[in-house]
Amino acid sequence: MALLEVKNLGISFGGLRAVDDFNISIEKGCLYGLIGPNGAGKTTVFNMLTGEYLPTDGSILLNGKNLVGKNPAQICQSGIARTFQNIRLFSKMTVLDNVKVALHNEFNYSLASGILHLNKYKKTEKAMDERALEILEVFDMKEQANTLSSNLPYGQQRKLEIARALATNPQLLLLDEPAAGMNPNETAELMDTIRLIRDKFDITILLIEHDMKLVTGICEQLTVLNFGMVLTTGTPDVVLNDPEVITAYLGE
Amino acid sequence: MKNKKIDKQLIKNIAIIVVVYAVVAGLLYGGFLTRQFRSLLVPVCINVILAVSLNLTTGFLGELTLGHAGFMSVGAYTGALITMNLNLPLVVEFPIALIAGGLMASLFGVIIGVPVLRLHGDYLAIVTLAFGEIIKSLINAMSVTNGAMGLSGIELHANYKHFTFVFILTILTIFAIKNMVNSRQGRAVCSIRDNYIAAEAVGIPVSKFKVMAFVVAAFFAGIAGVIYGHNVGTLKPTTFDYNKSIEILVIVVLGGMGSIKGSIIAAVILTILPEVLRGADEFRMLLYAIVLIAMMIFNSSQLKERILANDIVAKFTKVKKEA
């Protein structure tokens, strides 16, 4: 059974059919790419997968369990985490706290032990710090732990978003244009990081990306979306040589 | 490494508390305070509690609310009715009144928490404003609260003679809010303020923590209300109108959203100031306004950042230690 099985997913905004009859099947451990021209509906798919938007039709199964109708927090707890195309960090919080917010559900203590600084609080906070630093280490950001997240350079803000998503301990990680705005060096580094986290954290990754070097470099499977519909699905070399895909990108 | 730093901070805070208490208590019990200043001690503490707790919803949750005086009045009336009807020794009945007043106010916090889940910004501000007025009208209409006549003859369990106890309550409130903000629950609250879509996306049950912030803030506003009633001895529904809510909001804004230290300092200054300016007669409100503006300018200046970051204090202590 595939980790994620999406069938006939569709959504309308008023008269606009933003996504229609979207199907995707992602095997566990796969590095999967979702590509397509601007406005194709890629982010909208992510928003439906994470409960941000309620699909008009279709089903989303993660490990065979339907996620449609759950709210974003519940879906996160079911095992899907994401980053955003427009970075959404907790800007007035430190890098460390950004990650610790995402550890909220994994580490637990009551409000009372927090207010009274009971032993449980101290122990759990210490464990949270350790775990958060461990994750930041993977992204080479341990030194910035106490920096305000809004003071980070752009590339690191993108990385912090990935780190924060990983902290929720997801089975499936959704990355929305992770390389957007990065220079070629940063992109190359990001590719290594994405591969590394897939292996190290034993997760499955679905990413949206326009940078074809990144897509061909790390994706094992691709689905192309155009005008809200799936154009084709397959391995990168097959998909990217498909005349239909080329037309979709370059125009007639 | 980090723990040591926190402990140092704690020790410093405790040192400040002890010094402040020693100075004020010394002046008070030594008989050096005029009647006017003596009567300000408890109101200062009350405003500190109110401002610090309002900061939880306004500064840390990031929701503009104008109903804090409503929660205060619920606490004040609950507490007063308890001590007036229980004839137990102070040490028994007053803590009961405090807890009951706080709990009753937090019950109202749950009620106001529900619209909070649907509204933001200006809309929420208006709804909370209306909420405070509704509470006022209810108190005005009920017989148990003695309507517009209000309550009088409330035992003075919290006037200046009980300064030590009120001071301790204030410190406990500050630590409770501060610790909450630094807990996983507090982080959840702050994450909602910074970006609620991202907060949801990392698994924070946003609704739960919005209500939690309101309930905790209401609890301490209720406590402040209980202290208020037992300091003044009388309660009238009109005491707790929206002017009071705005007064607390001004303190929080001037002290800096999300700054507990700032709330405390602003509460102290803005409570004492109008009294000090009494001598200036007709210029009183003008001077008050000027100070407000000056504080606002100071607020957005570099100087404040540095003082709050303890640069200046740190420099002094460093020099001492290394010498």
Ligand SMILES: Nc1ncnc2c1ncn2[C@@H]1O[C@H](COP(=O)(O)OP(=O)(O)O)[C@@H](O)[C@H]1O
């Ligand atoms: N909340 C919304 N309301 C109305 N239209 C929307 C909404 N979200 C997305 N759309 C529309 O859906 C289409 C796909 O957008 P999007 O998924 O962001 O594209 P992209 O593939 O570039 O990520 C666009 O036409 C966009 O305007």
Ligand SMILES: [Mg+2]
């Ligand atoms: Mg997009």
